[in-house]
Amino acid sequence: xxxxxxxxxxxxxxxxxxxxxxxxxxMVYGVLKLLNFAHGDLYMVGAYIGFFLIQFFGGAxxxxxxxxxxxxxxxxxxxxxxxxxxVAIERFxxxxxxxxxxxxxxxxxxxxxxxLESSALLLFGAQFRVYNTAEFISLSSGIRIxxxxxxxxxxxVLVLGLALxxxxxxxxxxTRLGRQVRAVAADREAAEMLGINVNxxxxxxxxLGSALAGIAGVMAGLLxxxxxxxxxxxxxxxxxxxxxxxxxxxxxxxxxGGLLIGIAESFVTGYISSTYTNLxxxxxxxxxxxxxxxxxxxxxxxxxx
Amino acid sequence: xxxxxxLVAAAVGSLAVAGCSSSSSSSSSSxxxxxxASTSTKSCVTSIGIEAxxxxxxxxxxxxxxxxxxxxxxxxxxxxxxxxxLVQGDTQLQPAQATTVTQQFISNSAITAVVGPAGSQEVExxxxxxGRAGMAFISGSATAVALTTGSYPTFFRVVSKDSVQGPQDAxxxxxxxxxxxxxxxDDQEAYSTGLVSAMLPIFQKAGIKVDHESVSQxxxxxxxLVAKVTSAESVVVLPWQIAANAQQFGRDLAxxxxxxxxxxxxxxxxxxxxxxxxxxxxxFGPDITAIPADASIAAAAQxxxxxxxxxxxxxxxxxxxxxxxxxxxxxAGQTPSRANVLAAIKQTNEPTSxxxxxxxxxxxxxxxxxxxxxxxxNSTGKYQLIPS
Numbered sequence: 001x002x003x004x005x006x007x008x009x010x011x012x013x014x015x016x017x018x019x020x021x022x023x024x025x026x027m028v029y030g031v032l033k034l035l036n037f038a039h040g041d042l043y044m045v046g047a048y049i050g051f052f053l054i055q056f057f058g059g060a061x062x063x064x065x066x067x068x069x070x071x072x073x074x075x076x077x078x079x080x081x082x083x084x085x086x087v088a089i090e091r092f093x094x095x096x097x098x099x100x101x102x103x104x105x106x107x108x109x110x111x112x113x114x115x116l117e118s119s120a121l122l123l124f125g126a127q128f129r130v131y132n133t134a135e136f137i138s139l140s141s142g143i144r145i146x147x148x149x150x151x152x153x154x155x156x157v158l159v160l161g162l163a164l165x166x167x168x169x170x171x172x173x174x175t176r177l178g179r180q181v182r183a184v185a186a187d188r189e190a191a192e193m194l195g196i197n198v199n200x201x202x203x204x205x206x207x208l209g210s211a212l213a214g215i216a217g218v219m220a221g222l223l224x225x226x227x228x229x230x231x232x233x234x235x236x237x238x239x240x241x242x243x244x245x246x247x248x249x250x251x252x253x254x255x256x257g258g259l260l261i262g263i264a265e266s267f268v269t270g271y272i273s274s275t276y277t278n279l280x281x282x283x284x285x286x287x288x289x290x291x292x293x294x295x296x297x298x299x300x301x302x303x304x305x
Numbered sequence: 306x307x308x309x310x311x312l313v314a315a316a317v318g319s320l321a322v323a324g325c326s327s328s329s330s331s332s333s334s335s336x337x338x339x340x341x342a343s344t345s346t347k348s349c350v351t352s353i354g355i356e357a358x359x360x361x362x363x364x365x366x367x368x369x370x371x372x373x374x375x376x377x378x379x380x381x382x383x384x385x386x387x388x389x390x391l392v393q394g395d396t397q398l399q400p401a402q403a404t405t406v407t408q409q410f411i412s413n414s415a416i417t418a419v420v421g422p423a424g425s426q427e428v429e430x431x432x433x434x435x436g437r438a439g440m441a442f443i444s445g446s447a448t449a450v451a452l453t454t455g456s457y458p459t460f461f462r463v464v465s466k467d468s469v470q471g472p473q474d475a476x477x478x479x480x481x482x483x484x485x486x487x488x489x490x491d492d493q494e495a496y497s498t499g500l501v502s503a504m505l506p507i508f509q510k511a512g513i514k515v516d517h518e519s520v521s522q523x524x525x526x527x528x529x530l531v532a533k534v535t536s537a538e539s540v541v542v543l544p545w546q547i548a549a550n551a552q553q554f555g556r557d558l559a560x561x562x563x564x565x566x567x568x569x570x571x572x573x574x575x576x577x578x579x580x581x582x583x584x585x586x587x588x589f590g591p592d593i594t595a596i597p598a599d600a601s602i603a604a605a606a607q608x609x610x611x612x613x614x615x616x617x618x619x620x621x622x623x624x625x626x627x628x629x630x631x632x633x634x635x636x637a638g639q640t641p642s643r644a645n646v647l648a649a650i651k652q653t654n655e656p657t658s659x660x661x662x663x664x665x666x667x668x669x670x671x672x673x674x675x676x677x678x679x680x681x682x683n684s685t686g687k688y689q690l691i692p693s
Contacts, residue, residue, distance in 0.1 A: 126364030
């Protein structure tokens with residue numbers, strides 16, 4: 001039974017990361033109907049920012065400020081800078097193509113993805129950058145129940161991830177900005193006619209989604225330790241899958257999709273074999289899509305003719 | 306998603322090859338690498354290609370290979386008075402991309418031989434075209450057994466093959482670590498699955514219970530897999546190529562309070578990156594910083610490119626073999642061509658090399674009397690050679 005709970009904890013932790021990245025994917029799709037393939041690369045940029053902040057404050061073995069303060073700085077700075085980068089990408093790469101055929105911004109998104117990846121390679125080199133989290137957050141800290149171990153980094157990722165998801169839900173459902181985002185997602189032209197500043201709403205959406213990706217990147221660095229220019233590809237792929245399975249455009253759907261994929265991967269690896277993880281997990285996802293083509297929490301789009 | 310990568314990678318690769326035709330390392334006045342006698346430069350002008358994963362998930366290894374090839378060309382040009390230029394081809398460790406790069410190299414008549422590619426799966430993809438073009442190519446890291454069974458007549462390697470490493474490592478584990486059960490995890494690449502195929506029968510014959518797992522090189526979260534390591538499994542064998550992944554695997558073991566020892570193959574030899582105390586790592590090459598005769602090369606590489614692992618020095622050796630073959634052709638008064646450079650490479654007989662062992666090839670292109678070295682990582686993360 002302890003093995004079950006260990007795999008569950010591992011799966012939820014990984015799933016929380018997928019969910020955070022999937023949220024940005026889903027939000028952008030919701031307001032722009034754009035598959036932002038560069039989103040995974042924003043996660044990569046966030047991970048690099050976290051790494052360089054650790055170096056700035058003395059390196060993993062000699063952090064010169066209290067560790068909680070370092071973590072706060074890492075998350076806040078990564079969120080701000082990656083959020084800003086997301087806004088810049090929207091302003092210069094996507095906005096000029098907003099009324100172009102949908103294939104144009106899609107290709108641009110792929111181009112932006114390669115641009116970010118190659119830029120990181122040129123700027124930071126090909127070598128793995130290692131957080132060395134264990135140097136400043138002890139592996140022995142955390143909770144141990146029987147043989148189930150939840151270390152403090154996992155707890156941090158779980159708590160912060162769930163808090164951010166809850167916070168986003170509050171913003172979307174309880175604030176003026178959230179109402180505007182939902183209005184633009186439902187019908188951009190109608191929202192504009194009602195006086196909503198659509199450009200501002202889209203910019204805010206990109207900022208929020210990108211900031212979450214940046215925070216997820218720092219979390220991934222703390223959890224998995226390594227950063228390279230290519231880590232965004234798999235993260236983006238998993239997040240895209242999570243968003244689609246949950247119902248692309250649906251914020252609770254993105255959360256649910258991410259958690260489901262994380263948990264499914266963990267249990268297939270644990271109880272069957274890592275050899276078949278992708279085969280079985282993505283096979284299950286195909287079944288889900290066949291049964292519910294709009295995703296688990298997605299709405300069926302009716303088109304009037 | 307993957308389709309976009311293949312398409313764009315093909316385009317980028319083509320551009321890289323085309324664009325890099327003019328970029329090369331040039332003559333240098335740096336310290337000589339030892340080797341052939343001075344040669345007339347009048348006709349000794351040629352190009353060699355290098356196929357390495359300069360970008361992509363193992364770019365750190367590929368750039369190290371590129372750097373050591375550049376260093377070798379630079380030193381050999383100075384020593385032999387040749388004008389060999391290096392043409393880069395980025396394979397991203399993808400067979401399809403390696404094929405594209407190879408076709409570019411073959412159509413470039415200035416290229417007389419090729420260093421690389423890095424991966425066994427890539428050699429399998431380009432071996433046919435290289436053979437038909439009569440182009441010699443020497444890999445510094447492809448170790449799959451099947452590569453030297455006669456299918457690729459212009460292929461050579463300066464490292465030993467998996468049929469040497471796999472059994473050597475498996476027997477060491479059985480005789481010295483005495484596990485009752487172990488986990489072995491391949492990374493779904495030919496290098497890794499080849500080694501697993503070589504080791505599995507030996508473990509099974511010794512009566513060891515084996516849990517064979519498989520994860521992609523792109524995976525960085527091993528917590529679920531580590532949870533599967535039982536208390537009876539005292540060894541986890543990782544025939545991987547990405548040291549940072551093994552480091553994370555080791556951290557996950559510690560985080561879940563597992564005491565299994567990691568045994569890595571040569572792809573994990575990376576001091577500074579893979580530093581899990583108590584782990585073992587085999588290597589096709591020694592730590593060249595510990596070989597006095599290699600001091601000047603190690604110092605030059607260190608000052609020019611920073612720290613390095615074991616993927617660079619064999620590429621230096623491979624490049625040096627080609628450089629010396631070209632120099633010998635020129636010394637004989639001939640103009641370097643694919644045919645005479647290939648013939649000269651077959652005659653290679655270097656009494657010593659950067660790898661601390663002689664280099665000559667058998668009729669299938671294998672290194673004669675190749676061997677592997679075994680290291681244990683101590684509590685400070687330092688690699689200590691285990692006497693054989």
